[in-house]
Amino acid sequence: xxxxxxxxTRRMSLLDTAFVNVExxxxxMHIGGxxxxxxxxxxxxxxxxxxxxxxxNTAKVGRPFNMKLxxxxxxxxxxSMIVVDDxxxxxxxxxxxxxxxxxxxxxxxxxxxxxxxxxxxxxxxPLWTCHVIEGLQNNRFAIYSKMHHALADGISAMxxxxxxxxxxxxxxWFPAWEHREPTHKRKRTHDQARxxxxxxxxxxxxxxxxxxxxxxxxxxPGSESVLRPFEAPPSILNGEVTCARRVATQQLDMxxxxxxxxxxxxxxxxxxxxxxxxxxxxxxxxxxxxPDRSLIAGVPVSLREAxxxxxxxxxxxxxxxxxxxxxxxxxxxxxxxxxxxxxxxHLKSLPQQARIAFTLLTSMPTALVLMSGLGAKVRPPxxxxxxxxxxxxxxxxxxxxxxxATFPISIPVQGQALNITxxxxxxxxxxxxxxxxxxxxGLQKMAVYAGEALTELETVFGVIPA
Amino acid sequence: xxxxxxxxTRRMSLLDTAFVNVExxxxxMHIGGxxxxxxxxxxxxxxxxxxxxxxxNTAKVGRPFNMKLxxxxxxxxxxSMIVVDDxxxxxxxxxxxxxxxxxxxxxxxxxxxxxxxxxxxxxxxPLWTCHVIEGLQNNRFAIYSKMHHALADGISAMxxxxxxxxxxxxxxWFPAWEHREPTHKRKRTHDQARxxxxxxxxxxxxxxxxxxxxxxxxxxPGSESVLRPFEAPPSILNGEVTCARRVATQQLDMxxxxxxxxxxxxxxxxxxxxxxxxxxxxxxxxxxxxPDRSLIAGVPVSLREAxxxxxxxxxxxxxxxxxxxxxxxxxxxxxxxxxxxxxxxHLKSLPQQARIAFTLLTSMPTALVLMSGLGAKVRPPxxxxxxxxxxxxxxxxxxxxxxxATFPISIPVQGQALNITxxxxxxxxxxxxxxxxxxxxGLQKMAVYAGEALTELETVFGVIPA
Numbered sequence: 001x002x003x004x005x006x007x008x009t010r011r012m013s014l015l016d017t018a019f020v021n022v023e024x025x026x027x028x029m030h031i032g033g034x035x036x037x038x039x040x041x042x043x044x045x046x047x048x049x050x051x052x053x054x055x056x057n058t059a060k061v062g063r064p065f066n067m068k069l070x071x072x073x074x075x076x077x078x079x080s081m082i083v084v085d086d087x088x089x090x091x092x093x094x095x096x097x098x099x100x101x102x103x104x105x106x107x108x109x110x111x112x113x114x115x116x117x118x119x120x121x122x123x124x125x126p127l128w129t130c131h132v133i134e135g136l137q138n139n140r141f142a143i144y145s146k147m148h149h150a151l152a153d154g155i156s157a158m159x160x161x162x163x164x165x166x167x168x169x170x171x172x173w174f175p176a177w178e179h180r181e182p183t184h185k186r187k188r189t190h191d192q193a194r195x196x197x198x199x200x201x202x203x204x205x206x207x208x209x210x211x212x213x214x215x216x217x218x219x220x221p222g223s224e225s226v227l228r229p230f231e232a233p234p235s236i237l238n239g240e241v242t243c244a245r246r247v248a249t250q251q252l253d254m255x256x257x258x259x260x261x262x263x264x265x266x267x268x269x270x271x272x273x274x275x276x277x278x279x280x281x282x283x284x285x286x287x288x289x290x291p292d293r294s295l296i297a298g299v300p301v302s303l304r305e306a307x308x309x310x311x312x313x314x315x316x317x318x319x320x321x322x323x324x325x326x327x328x329x330x331x332x333x334x335x336x337x338x339x340x341x342x343x344x345x346h347l348k349s350l351p352q353q354a355r356i357a358f359t360l361l362t363s364m365p366t367a368l369v370l371m372s373g374l375g376a377k378v379r380p381p382x383x384x385x386x387x388x389x390x391x392x393x394x395x396x397x398x399x400x401x402x403x404x405a406t407f408p409i410s411i412p413v414q415g416q417a418l419n420i421t422x423x424x425x426x427x428x429x430x431x432x433x434x435x436x437x438x439x440x441x442g443l444q445k446m447a448v449y450a451g452e453a454l455t456e457l458e459t460v461f462g463v464i465p466a
Numbered sequence: 467x468x469x470x471x472x473x474x475t476r477r478m479s480l481l482d483t484a485f486v487n488v489e490x491x492x493x494x495m496h497i498g499g500x501x502x503x504x505x506x507x508x509x510x511x512x513x514x515x516x517x518x519x520x521x522x523n524t525a526k527v528g529r530p531f532n533m534k535l536x537x538x539x540x541x542x543x544x545x546s547m548i549v550v551d552d553x554x555x556x557x558x559x560x561x562x563x564x565x566x567x568x569x570x571x572x573x574x575x576x577x578x579x580x581x582x583x584x585x586x587x588x589x590x591x592p593l594w595t596c597h598v599i600e601g602l603q604n605n606r607f608a609i610y611s612k613m614h615h616a617l618a619d620g621i622s623a624m625x626x627x628x629x630x631x632x633x634x635x636x637x638x639w640f641p642a643w644e645h646r647e648p649t650h651k652r653k654r655t656h657d658q659a660r661x662x663x664x665x666x667x668x669x670x671x672x673x674x675x676x677x678x679x680x681x682x683x684x685x686x687p688g689s690e691s692v693l694r695p696f697e698a699p700p701s702i703l704n705g706e707v708t709c710a711r712r713v714a715t716q717q718l719d720m721x722x723x724x725x726x727x728x729x730x731x732x733x734x735x736x737x738x739x740x741x742x743x744x745x746x747x748x749x750x751x752x753x754x755x756x757p758d759r760s761l762i763a764g765v766p767v768s769l770r771e772a773x774x775x776x777x778x779x780x781x782x783x784x785x786x787x788x789x790x791x792x793x794x795x796x797x798x799x800x801x802x803x804x805x806x807x808x809x810x811x812h813l814k815s816l817p818q819q820a821r822i823a824f825t826l827l828t829s830m831p832t833a834l835v836l837m838s839g840l841g842a843k844v845r846p847p848x849x850x851x852x853x854x855x856x857x858x859x860x861x862x863x864x865x866x867x868x869x870x871a872t873f874p875i876s877i878p879v880q881g882q883a884l885n886i887t888x889x890x891x892x893x894x895x896x897x898x899x900x901x902x903x904x905x906x907x908g909l910q911k912m913a914v915y916a917g918e919a920l921t922e923l924e925t926v927f928g929v930i931p932a
Contacts, residue, residue, distance in 0.1 A: 090903070
């Protein structure tokens with residue numbers, strides 16, 4: 001473990017450093033993904049095992065899958081990454097072959113993935129693992145992967161895993177961590193905020209922060225309805241977070257959502273927020289814990305104009321009132337839409353650099369931790385984060401196995417026990433609910449409520465007959 | 467989580483406190499056990515699931531399974547335990563239902579158990595988990611359990627799990643954590659060292675330590691051959707320990723071992739050490755890493771007279787030369803026997819209280835950490851620990867399923883990447899090898915070598931024809 005040369009060291013950005021430093025036993029800082037595949041027709045009995053074998057037989061591991069934390073005394077203060085030589089990467093450790101107990105349903109899968117997502121990554125190795133899971137009902141198998149947030153954000157991780165699959169059943173596939181020569185230069189627009197952040201020095205941050213936050217705390221005439229941090233009501237979503245996680249999933253049809261958006265006069269994202277709002281309201285009601293005032297969600301959003309339905313990259317971060325105090329679904333939708341509109345206009349009024357800094361500082365779990373100060377002990381800056389990540393548009397395959405769904409699994413932090421993130425994939429919105437186990441005993445039900453909420457919206461907005 | 471009353475708080479002993487305080491991400495301080503069961507004839511398909519169900523339906527949880535660490539600022543310095551009310555114990559978290567991927571052999575079981583043993587326990591809950599594992603070849607299933615060393619030592623944990631099984635196929639069984647009214651007072655002799663330790667105050671330790679260690683560091687005439695701490699040669703067993711574990715197992719027939727002991731003129735424990743020595747020698751040779759001088763094992767031993775073959779409770783702790791530098795098995799056996807004899811006599815010469823303190827300070831992983839100072843960075847006080855734990859003498863059953871084997875899984879610490887522990891059960895010695903993954907890539911082979919070493923000893927001592 002000592003043969004790595006100095007040249008291979010990479011200084012980490014302030015942001016990535018923070019992801020390492022704020023990690024505790026109770027709040028691991030890795031992001032996860034759950035992919036569900038259907039076995040191809042006439043798949044041999046060792047189909048899954050052969051995938052595991054191929055995954056472990058990777059000749060050359062590419063970045064960031066070959067990066068680990070440097071382990072020096074100095075690195076405890078200022079973490080840096082080093083590249084691990086291929087012959088030191090123990091792929092039989094990183095790639096696991098797991099199985100579900102009988103009957104191998106969504107329940108058993110949810111339990112396994114919840115436990116896998118609860119476990120800290122080994123800091124003496126590259127910071128990722130991949131678990132190929134056999135025994136899933138109806139001729140399916142699953143792959144759960146996780147990676148430290150210091151190596152990649154959700155969008156990058158999604159792209160890394162999607163590019164390893166093929167768009168044809170018999171097309172080429174490879175392990176996501178296998179080194180590939182780049183075929184062409186990608187446009188780097190997708191990750192503007194992170195790119196800017198990586199370049200900022202410690203000296204530049206205070207000025208940027210001042211620019212970004214000062215307008216938020218000056219109450220100007222006419223801006224009464226702009227939500228600001230720490231206006232969120234206390235709730236059971238904002239208690240202590242311990243290390244056990246609970247993961248639940250739901251798939252929503254994007255065509256159905258678009259029809260609702262059109263009928264209701266809002267964006268696809270407004271519909272998604274309304275679905276989440278309804279699910280949250282029902283869940284909190286069932287626990288006798290619904291606050292009188294609206295729950296506030298932190299929402300990374302696109303700043304494109306209304307009418308643009310694409311689930312594109314978030315380049316702004318807003319506080320949105322979810323209208324959870326309202327029992328009428330139409331009123332709730334109107335409240336969400338109005339709140340988002342006001343917040344977007346506010347954000348647009350900021351100078352561009354301040355907007356990016358603002359987005360950065362408020363959209364990342366690290367920032368949430370820092371903002372919440374003592375975590376569960378102070379008033380929550382918001383009740384939860386609801387994000388969407390653009391995913392692959394076309395059906396993908398792994399050795400002929402069709403990717404049926406791909407769910408993001410994210411990071412709860414102290415004082416923010418729930419995260420809802422969705423990924424678009426081939427006409428479906430794949431929603432991942434990630435919660436701290438003790439705060440969210442009914443998380444599976446909340447996912448079910450989300451599915452029912454879409455039907456309710458279709459009904460009240462006349463998309464389907466009541 | 468805040469309803470627990472003050473009365474339920476229990477001050478921890480200095481020793482148990484140490485187990486909590488020395489724990490790091492790389493060196494979890496939990497002990498484990500792996501039980502292998504054969505399914506009873508005509509077991510229904512949901513036999514294992516019904517066990518999981520019964521395990522989760524425990525009306526009242528008994529000590530120490532209802533104890534968790536108190537989470538106050540003061541408790542970070544001086545940890546204490548609190549009793550968790552039954553309605554706060556989430557048994558569906560503590561009891562897990564797992565499965566092995568096809569073909570469900572010892573290899574797949576070993577991989578799963580290795581990963582489970584690598585993971586830290588959740589400090590916000592009672593410090594144990596139990597994993598019921600289905601899908602083991604040849605109509606078997608397994609149970610892997612783990613518990614923090616601050617709650618119980620190996621002997622106590624073994625007794626807790628054995629008492630929950632029945633001695634008849636149709637006898638009563640219950641979850642090990644279920645509260646039972648004590649039927650009769652047990653004699654407390656089995657845990658003398660720990661009991662004494664629990665009573666010692668911080669003020670008494672320095673005097674006891676002086677009594678115990680001063681004689682060790684005075685070289686007296688005629689005591690040249692007594693091994694002392696830090697005489698062990700550097701070896702690959704004494705490098706850095708990281709959090710991933712590797713677990714391997716072996717069963718040795720105790721009748722065969724007794725015949726060798728008789729023919730060779732030693733104890734059963736001498737034979738066990740000779741088996742370990744041979745396995746270690748072959749493993750290190752295969753890695754071109756066999757030290758010129760003998761490996762030194764820390765061995766908790768009974769101080770009973772020679773000829774007494776019982777694997778009874780360790781009440782002394784010795785440094786034993788394993789003779790790994792010798793190629794002849796007979797010479798190796800003689801070296802081990804001689805070294806053990808000298809060490810036993812030396813230990814017997816200490817005053818009783820000093821002997822107990824000495825045992826305590828040297829036999830526990832905590833002590834190893836403290837003694838080794840900077841862990842992997844200093845000369846090892848010994849190369850590894852080899853212990854035996856007395857287990858059940860008669861066949862045990864769980865709902866009619868026969869317990870085929872029960873393996874102890876122990877704790878490597880910084881600078882001590884390997885632990886070998888055995889448990890006697892119904893005429894077999896069940897040996898668990900627990901290693902740090904990176905230090906011991908060939909651990910499974912070492913377990914195989916141990917089996918072959920017994921045959922070699924039978925041959926050289928004429929128990930079976932060459």
